[in-house]
Amino acid sequence: MKSKWGSCSPKKNLTINTLLKYLPEEIIEYVIFHEMAHLIERKHNEKFWKIISNKFQNYEENEKELFEYWFLIRTVVNNNKP
Numbered sequence: 127m128k129s130k131w132g133s134c135s136p137k138k139n140l141t142i143n144t145l146l147k148y149l150p151e152e153i154i155e156y157v158i159f160h161e162m163a164h165l166i167e168r169k170h171n172e173k174f175w176k177i178i179s180n181k182f183q184n185y186e187e188n189e190k191e192l193f194e195y196w197f198l199i200r201t202v203v204n205n206n207k208p
């Protein structure tokens with residue numbers, strides 16, 4: 127399962143985007159938990175979101191924030207290119 131912030135390979139390796147380090151700690155925790163949940167359930171289905179909601183009741187809010195941060199960080203990175 128691939129996403130902008132992290133991915134989980136079929137061999138169960140977690141990859142986390144290094145840009146994540148600029149984000150608030152609670153969001154980092156959310157991304158790591160999200161990717162770890164993919165070790166149990168690979169698809170974004172009902173079962174997956176149930177696992178997520180056990181720890182992050184407001185996961186919809188977290189997903190929304192991540193989406194916004196992605197555009198924000200991309201803008202910052204592009205502006206700093208020589």
Ligand SMILES: [Zn+2]
Pocket residue numbers: 127129160164170
């Ligand atoms: Zn996912």
